[in-house]
Amino acid sequence: MGKRVFLDFEQPIAELEGKIDELRYVQGESAVDISEEIDNLAKKSQQLTKDIYSQLSPWQITKIARHTERPYTMDYVNEIFTDFVEMHGDRHFADDQSIVGGLARFNGHACIVLGHQKGRDVKERSLRNFGMSRPEGYRKALRLMKTAEKFKLPVFTLVDTPGAFPGIDAEERGQSEAIGRNIYEMAQLEVPIISTIIGEGGSGGALAIAVADQVLMMQYSVYSVISPEGCAGILWKTSDRAQDAAEAMGITAHRLKALGLIDKIVSEPVGGAHRDHKQAAAFLKRALTDAYRQVADLKVKELLDKRYEKLQGFGKFTDTKADAKA
Structure with a gap:
């Protein structure tokens, strides 16, 4: 993957690994054995x-989640799934x-797999729109x-996006409706x-x-209603307080x-998934296998009832005033 990119809080590691690289270079050029020191x-x-x-702080974890060397959807697809055949377009407007x-x-089981894909270089990032989808992507x-439902195939989704694309063209083509429709369906x-x-x-x-029936999260990923920068901009009128x-x-x-x-x-x-894609994929495959085993044999009604209960369980709260009166 070329020269490794270190984050600001990883500088002590970067310095140490720089020394190791220097010694390995010297080892190749010298007759003296310094392998033990290496x-x-x-x-x-x-x-x-x-x-x-x-x-790590939540802000440092956010930086890891955004790391440019982190495995993306297609990296995991290539390591975990076999016989992948990509399908294109929404049959309405374009292929996002x-x-x-x-x-x-x-x-060995047939399935549908889909997810957000960011780009590695400038050209691919532009093509992939930095993982920010327009309505046609969600459609x-x-x-x-719906193809999975028709042929009774499980669905695996991989999430990695800063958020839906907020451009005027996306709004004109029904961004909020597309997102709402997906959640409903x-x-x-x-x-x-x-x-x-x-x-x-x-x-x-x-x-x-x-x-989903099972929602997994990689150890150094983040999941939120808004980015820390966006939240800071609303609360404190400056993104400088993103860490807070x-x-x-x-x-x-x-x-x-x-x-x-x-x-x-x-x-x-x-050191994070970006340091070892294959090992990260192996960990995820094991977790997906376990998650799929828990839902694979459920009857449709039981599956939907459990999913409904799960969704209804989000956002529970306790009314402390009512408790105090009681």
Whole structure:
């Protein structure tokens, strides 16, 4: 993947790994064996990474979720699924390439898999619109899900978007209706749906493909109604306080699991999924296998009843005044 990109809080790791690279270069040019010293530094780097990643703030986790080297939907599709055949277009307007999806096999079982796709370089990011979908993207996703329902195939969705595209053209073509329609249809789709937040889960743009029987979250992903910058802009009129907003919003996997808004946290390799795509995919495949096993044999009515109960359970609150009077 070329030269590794380090985040600001990872600079101590970057310095240590820079020294390791220098020693490896010297080792290749020298007759002196310094492999033991290289191994010791590598162990020190591994421990330092564990220490830093054991005490991350929500804002630092947000930065990891947005990391440019993080695995995207197609990286996971290529590692976890087989026989993938991409399907294009919404049959109404265009093919929005910020969402990819199609037929595939998961552990030998036919399925539909779809998700947001960001770009690696400038050209691809422009093509994929940075993972921000327009109405035709969500309508393509719905077409795929309806295909799954027709042929009784499970649906796997992978969420990674800052949010739906807010442009005038998207609004003119019914952005809010497309998102609302997806949420409505997914709530009653008669096949199992398993959704995973693999990076950013931004607002309705994420929710439009994340209404599911099982919702998983990668360890260093985020899921929220608005970005920390957007929240800070509304509350404090400046995005400079995004760090404070991230702290207050409860956007991390552990916080959302505690609130009962997701079902499982998927562990990532030491230092995040961007450091080892294959291991991250192996962890996710194991989690998806377990999640699918829990819903695969449910009758349609039982599946829909459980999904309804799950959705109705969101946003519970306790009226403290009423409790006090009682």
